[in-house]
Structure formats: structure tokens, C-alpha cells
Amino acid sequence: MLLKHALLPSWRPLAHQHLRTYSASAVYRRLKLAYDLHEPPKDAGPKNAPIVFIHGLFGSKKNNRSMTHLDIQDLRNHGDSPHDPRHDYTVLAEDVEGFIDEHKLENSTLIGHSMGAKTAMVVALRQRKPIANLISVDNAPIDAALKSDFAKYARGMRAIEDANVTKQSDADAILQSYEPTLATRQFLLTNLICASDGTRKFRIPIKYIANALDDMADFPFRDPDEVRFEKPTLFVRGTKSPYIADETLPIIGRFFPRFELADVDSGHWVISEKPAEFKRAVVEFLQDKQ
Template identity: 65%
Template sequence: MMFARRALFQSHVNRIASIRRHPAITSRDFSSTQLPNGITLAYDLHEPPKGSTAKAQDAPPIVFIHGLFGSKKNNRSMSRVLARELSRPVYAIDTRNHGDSSHDPRHDYTALAEDVELFLQEHKLEKSTLIGHSMGAKTAMTIALRHKVPIGSLISIDNAPVDAALKSDFGKYVQGMKRIEEAKCKRQSDADAILATYEESLPIRQFLLTNLVRDPETGTQKFRIPIKYLAAALDNMADFPFKDPDEARYNGPTLMVRGTKSRYVADEMLPTIGRFFPKFQLADIEAGHWVVSEKPEEFRKAAVDILSQERD
């Protein structure tokens, strides 16, 4: 079974690698923006290939928002692909309490939405396409429904605008990460052995362990994300700030991408989605919750198809 999971993970890596190799795409070392609310957001900017037409250079940007325990690195390969194929700049951001962004005790969808709105305003990004996965999907939907900044279109990946309990796995991940820090591991392999008692999937463990960094003073492995804040925020991540579709609606182009093996966007949620987002289209991809990493080519096609229609 373990060999099968390793083979599956390697196939995912190979598929992503096969669409990321393109020398014309330019990416910069990550930058950061100090927001008026005191939060600093880190981001990677993936620019269109050199030689793009003036029309392409003026194209509205894409902003990619990762999920819980993720970072901008998760979306690096797909961001490069979208920048190339759509000739649009792609900003892959770290939300507060993730990646290289600053930490804050408050972690809910209103706060996350406000951060991204301020980021868009600071960079003067208008009519952006927001793409979000999981936590990032609910953040993007919240932004669209708040109407504080002009949004061109929305792509939500495997989450719905409803209050719905997180899978119990997320609570287990927090327990495992706390145990790793308590054990003061010096090798990532030791941290992985601890986490394996909470999560048997190698790809998911490797995803979570991307948050490990070595303390230069003690040599021990620690998490760069504030586990205490995120553990306290798990209930917030299950909620959605808008309850009544008659009071908030986004009428722009919307693509709802769901993994058919996931339970986060069930059929019974589709009517509610349609009331919040009347112009939504549905793309079913045979995958679990981690749609982009599991089926990158299928996601790429769905995203490029709808965004190309938007440009026509």
C-alpha cells in the first residue's frame, strides 16, 4: 500500500513538472506588501512571457489563494501555467498566518477577505480573477460577496458558501504538528514518523511538512505557521460569513470546481451556490479535496476554458 501511495504521489509530481517547464515565464523571488491594517502579505508574481501583446500586458491579473496549512508555493506550478497560457500576471499570495506572511490571533474569513482586498487596493489591481482552494475558496467567495473591490471573475476549488464542519483530519493534523514541536525533532524524517501516526497518506504528510523550518539556534524543526492561532480558528474555517443569498449576491462569471471524491461541495449545496452566484458553472473533476495537485491537467483545462471565454 505504501509503495502504491509513493507511486501515486510521484505521478502527481511528474504531471505538474511536465506542465511547469517553460523558460519564457518569469518569476521573481517572493515579495511582501505591508497593508494598512498592519498585516504583511507575502506573494510571488508570475508574469506573462516576454513579447506578449500590449492587449495581453493590460489583461487583468489573477490572484491565487491557497488553502489551510498551505502557502503560495502550492500554487507555483499552476500559476506559471496560467500566466503563460492566458498571458495574464498571476499573484500567488500567502494569507495571514501562512507561509511568509505575518501572524495574527484573528483568523476568520472576514479578516482574510479584508487582507486580500487591501492587497488588491495597494497594488491597484482591478477586475481580478480570484482563484481559491478550500480556505482560499471561501475567502475568494467572501470577497466577491462583500463588493468592496471590483472582481472580474471567480474560481472556487472544492468548497461551498455554507457552514459545514471541516473533516476531522484537520484537527488530527494540528495534534500531530503539536507533537512534532514537543518532540524537538532535528530531522524531518523523525517529524514525518510522528505525523504518520495521524495521517497515513504520504502526499498529505509532505504537504504539511512543507511548513517545517530549522531553528538556527537549536537545530530543531519547528513550524513556521502559528499552530496555536490556527488550532483556535478551525471552527471559523467551517463557517461562512454570509447566510442569506437574498442579501448578498455576486453576478460575475463563477466556476465551481469540485473533486468528485470529496464531500465539500455536495449536490444538495448546489441550489445555495446558485442563489449566491447566479452565473456559476460547475466543473466536476475525478479527484479528492486536493484537486489541483491530484489532477493538474484537468484543472488547467477547466480554468483556461472559462477564462478564455471571459476574454472573448
């Protein structure tokens, strides 16, 4: 999604057996991404550079509408964007680069959460588009096994489809066996739609996502001596989340030497758990870059 600056007044790292240089391979088939554009008020003053906001796994452009004046984007296999069997950070980054080209965006700030954070990092490190700033929300530029919750969510969503339920409440009842937290179940069920036969189906292709979970744990760059993003970068960390541990900070600093760290007292779902604190961290970072 795009945000206009006018609004401003337990994992374990996977062992690295060797350094793997990212390959600048040919561009794959880019998908045209769905998005919602929310312009700032006409009396908000001159427009500044846009912010491209990228959601996380199982998310969509619906999830962050509480962030005023956001322009919200769906990644492939999510929300209203097209589906494709390939789902890894190379093609996710190329889709975002295509979005930047399509909308002729210059000097954007990228904000990404979770899967979207790694996607944004890859776009920045590829250096194929004029990115001004980067904000990574609760993810780090490393190979790190995903929490087992994500595979569990995929199994629960498959169970809902297999049951051919016709009511949201029945879907929620099934999902309770896989996820006890109501807020998380509600988040996952935002992807549920009514099919033509009256049953509830997920708008995201569960099989594609389930097959891609290992790729979502990966990070395609291994050697920060070969590629860096030298522009201002903010890492927003949920202090109750395992995804940006203290031991990852040195590697973050090597890939992103101008990075700043903002801690928010939350779990992994930083934006929905603590929206005011998240917005404050973003605003302070971007105001300083004006």
C-alpha cells in the same frame, strides 16, 4: 497569487437556525501579505487582468508553482505572511482586499482553494473591490463542519514541535501516526523550517490555526436574498471530495447566479492531484470570458 491570462492559447451542513445578515463592520488591522509574482513571457502578447490565487488551510504560495505564470500569495498565519491571533473569513477577506489595493489591481479574477475559496467568495460578496470573475475550488458558501483530518493534522504538527526533532525524517515518522498518506504528509511538512537551535519548527502558528478551525467551517453570509455576486463564477469540484455536495448547488446558485460547475475526478486537493484537469477547467472558463 496572481495568474496572468497571457498563459491561456464526509461533511454534513450545520443546521441554520436563523438567517444571519453579514455585518459591514469596521475594517480590522489588515496584514501585508507575502507573495510571488510570475509575469507571463514578454512575447506572450498584451497583459490582461490579473488573477489573485489564494491557497487553502496549511498551504502557502509554494504549493501551486506547477501552475505556470502564477503570482502566488500567502494568507495571514501562512507561509511568509505575518501572524495574528485572529483568523476568520472577515479578516482574511480584508487582508486580500488590502492586497488588491496595495497592488492597484483592477477587475481581477479570484481563484481560491478550500479556505482560500471561502475567502475569495467573501471578498466577492462584500463587493468592496472590482472583481471580474470568481473561481472557487472545492468549497461552498455554507456552514459545514470540516473533516476531522484538519484537527488531527494540527495535533500531529504540535507533536512534532514538542518532540524537538532535528531531522525532516523524524518529523515525518511522528506525522505517520496522524496521517498515513505520504503526499499529504509531504504537503504539511512544507511548513517545517529549521529554527536557530537546530530543531524543526513550523512556520505557521499552530495554536492560532487550531483555535480557528471552527471559524474555518463557518461562512459569514447567510441570506442570498440580501447579497449576491452577479458576475461569472466557476466552482471546481473534486468528485471524490465531500465539500461540494449536490445539495449545496441550489444555495450556490442563489449567491452566485451566474455560476458554472466543473467536475474533476479527484479528492479535496484538486490542484495537486489533477493539475492538468484543473488548469484546463480554469483556461476554458477564462477564455470564454475574454
